[in-house]
Amino acid sequence: MRCPRPSVEKDIRVTPDLILPYDGVQPDFASRPVWCGRGSTVIGAARIGAQAWIGDDAVIRADGQSVTLGERFWLGHRSTVHIATLVRGTQVGDRVTVGRNSVVHACTVGSDVVIEDDVVILDGAEIGDGAVIEAGSTVFPRAQLPGGYAYAGSPARPKQKVNADDVAERAERLRERMGDGPTPPAGDPPEVEPSVFVARTATVRGRVSLGAGSTVLFCCDLNAEAGPIVIGADTNIQDNTVIRTRGEGVVIGRDTTIAHNVRIADSRIGARSLIGIGAAIAPGTLIADDVMLAAGATTDPGQILEAGYLWGGRPARILAPLDAEKRATMIRIVEGYCRHGREYRAAQEALS
Incomplete structure (x- = not known):
């Protein structure tokens, strides 16, 4: 189904600002998201689990391959989930938290994973259950990062062991810091030719x-x-x-x-x-x-x-x-x- 239009107060945003089909396929929401921020965008063959939280200017784009996101997926402000067109989709487990300005690209992410701010996860990477990717890290293509560790650096390498309580605490702190993003000043739509x-x-x-x-x-x-x-x-x-x-x-x-x-x-x-x-x-x-x-x-x-x-x-x-x-x-x-x-x-x- 398409995400339903809100029937609650106007200041509670439960529909992405922009939903577009790709190749005739609409995004599929298991249930109405908890929150959809300003400028949030969802495209194509994306399946989004229950109780999703989609931040300001967050993008989920499934144009050419599918994106599957589990329950209680949290996508921070200005973060992007995308695929490798005609090559590889993206699959994410349950209870995954993504911070600000991060990219989850054509990869597989397990459940109970925390991806902090300014992280890049590249094509073919596999992140195990219960892992933490610390802020500013880059997960290189086809890297395999087992669960139970915090990873840092570029390329991301194991930093320390973490348990379920550590991961849950980091996820909670990340969500609490997210807050509500500032509203950018509106610009007039640019005049462009038809090919743009x-x-x-x-x-x-x-x-x-x-x-x-x-x-x-x-x-x-x-x-x-x-x-x-x-x-x-x-x-x-x-x-x-x-x-x-x-x-x-x-x-x-x-x-x-x-x-x-x-x-x-x-x-x-x-x-x-x-x-x-x-x-x-x-x-x-x-x-x-x-x-x-x-x-x-x-x-x-x-x-x-x-x-x-x-x-x-x-x-x-x-x-x-x-x-x-x-x-x-x-x-x-x-x-x-x-x-x-x-x-x-x-x-x-x-x-x-």
Whole structure:
């Protein structure tokens, strides 16, 4: 069933701000969520268990594979649950708590798991029952993290043993800290050409230029009130990415992917590049054309990332040359998001 419209007081939000089908499939809620925050978005073949709590600007996106979330799932403000299109879905057990600005991506998470703030869990990872992923950690692709431990770092490694009481206490503390997020100032919808998609739950303010075929996805926040933001043709800005300028502005070249929950300050990012999930781009960074920046990586202010390499780490360093397989993957992602943009624009307009 689709999530029912609220029949209680207006200040109690029990329906996501935006629900969209994907490929004809609507999200399926086992029962009305306990809470749905401002800008919350649920897409496609998502099955959400009873007593869910979905925070402000939280995104659950099942477009191409399924997302299954167990009972009492808690998704914090500006966090994202997504899949690897045509490759792998996401499955999460019961009583899982996710903090703020975290990404749960194409992986399997057991029951009674705590995922703290600013965590990235990548494709094919498996998290056992009763685990804790501490704030700021990155779980690398295909990692297997048994339950009963707290994990930290990038890559996430065992830090200490935890028992059921420890996990429950951490979950409770995380939920108590969540509170209610601030309401961002509303921006006027940007004027865009028909090939551009801007999600209804995205916020776009100031001098923002969007190239033909570009996409700005759900719950992104683009603030160009202090300096311009220029986004090239066919470039995709994925869920919960925040771009904020302080003067010089941000320029992103064409055919580039900015993944989920990226943070970008005044900088230049070249064409045909990929900025990985949860990365942070410091002011003054210059990223050349044909660069892949790994998930969870950061740059130093003023850092220059040379063309033709995979960069990663905190701060980023060269890990390997970009091979033909990585370049082909980057092209496929851009093509896929151009297609997504057309599909989402049609589905969003059908709600009007």
